[in-house]
Amino acid sequence: MMRKYLIWLVAGPVIVLGALLGWNYMHKQALAQKALADAQAAELKDMPFLPSDAVAEVDKDMQNRQVLANAIKKFRAAKSFRTSITQTSANGTITGVIEYIKPLRLHAVLKTDDKKTLELIIVGETVYVRTSTNSWEMSNDAFAKDFGRSFFASMLITDDSISSFGIADDAPITLQANTQKRCTAFKTQYKQDDKMLDMSFCIDSTGSIAGMTTKVKDGEIDSSYTDYNDLFSIERPMMPLLTPDKPGAATSTAQ
Numbered sequence: 001m002m003r004k005y006l007i008w009l010v011a012g013p014v015i016v017l018g019a020l021l022g023w024n025y026m027h028k029q030a031l032a033q034k035a036l037a038d039a040q041a042a043e044l045k046d047m048p049f050l051p052s053d054a055v056a057e058v059d060k061d062m063q064n065r066q067v068l069a070n071a072i073k074k075f076r077a078a079k080s081f082r083t084s085i086t087q088t089s090a091n092g093t094i095t096g097v098i099e100y101i102k103p104l105r106l107h108a109v110l111k112t113d114d115k116k117t118l119e120l121i122i123v124g125e126t127v128y129v130r131t132s133t134n135s136w137e138m139s140n141d142a143f144a145k146d147f148g149r150s151f152f153a154s155m156l157i158t159d160d161s162i163s164s165f166g167i168a169d170d171a172p173i174t175l176q177a178n179t180q181k182r183c184t185a186f187k188t189q190y191k192q193d194d195k196m197l198d199m200s201f202c203i204d205s206t207g208s209i210a211g212m213t214t215k216v217k218d219g220e221i222d223s224s225y226t227d228y229n230d231l232f233s234i235e236r237p238m239m240p241l242l243t244p245d246k247p248g249a250a251t252s253t254a255q
Contacts, residue, residue, distance in 0.1 A: 008230050020094075064173045068186050071203045074228075076160040082227045087218035105234040121237055122148035128237050136237040141187065157211055165199065166190035178202050183210040192217075 052249060080101045087094045096110035106122040117132040129139040157164050167190050176185045183202040190199045195217075202211035211224045 005081065010034070048182060061173065064186065065162065066082075067203065068188075068201060069209070070208055071201060071209050072162060072164065073160045074207065075209045075225075076157065076164070078228045080229055080232065081225050082225070082230075084224045084226075087219065087221045090215075091218075098151075099232065099234060100151070100155065101232070101234050103156060106148060106151060107234045108147075120144055121234065123234070123236055126236070128239075130237075136239055138239070166192060167199070178211070181211050190214075 041239075053223075058090045080099075083098050083100070085094075085096050085098065092113040094110055094112055096108055098244075099107040104122075104124045106120070108122075110118045110120070112118075119130050121128040121136075122144070125145075127141065127144045128136050129141060129144055130136045163169070167188055171188050171190075172211045174187045178185045181202050181204075183204040186201045186203060187199060188199055188201075189196045191197075197215040197217075199215065200213040201209055202213075204210040208229060209225055211222070214221045
């Protein structure tokens with residue numbers, strides 16, 4: 001019996017010592033692994049995040065959409081600008097230059113294929129018209145009035161989101177360099193009368209819309225925009241002052 005106790009007296013400390021040595025070894029291993037993991041985490045923290053191809057594609061699309069949204073907000077917030085336009089249709093081509101000052105001042109010079117020129121100044125609901133051979137006159141011309149109303153309505157839209165141009169949230173957006181206008185074309189589509197039509201915004205290095213190309217039912221409208229928020233004036237034109245006719249006297253005019 002005594003021998004048995006002696007064996008446990010010897011074996012007990014050995015077992016406990018072994019356990020202690022084993023725990024100490026495992027503890028050191030755990031600390032080493034934790035230190036390695038912390039070092040790797042610190043190294044990865046300083047590295048750029050490299051997403052998977054699928055996530056990168058989604059992020060790129062969202063980024064493009066945000067750039068376009070910001071450009072549209074700047075466009076809607078502009079107090080003034082100048083734009084050169086070319087509109088092609090089955091009836092021919094119209095070119096022109098338009099100056100606009102918020103809210104309701106517009107000066108346009110439009111030319112047709114046959115070299116005819118129509119100049120408009122619109123202030124509110126008042127329309128002044130002249131051609132290349134005539135002097136200014138106040139006009140009730142339906143085309144001029146509709147042109148002014150449509151232009152003002154499009155510029156006074158309070159919605160400054162992408163959808164304000166009829167672009168759906170899921171509409172594709174692709175990018176293409178435009179070396180002629182020195183901008184990047186954001187190509188997408190808008191909806192008109194249940195039909196999807198192509199639209200492209202050319203955004204320059206300042207994040208502003210430098211140009212816009214819009215497909216319409218019977219043609220295309222191409223616009224270039226400059227002089228955002230510049231100080232220029234659009235005033236009512238000087239009209240001829242007509243003196244009343246007197247018997248035996250000719251009618252006279254004066255500026």
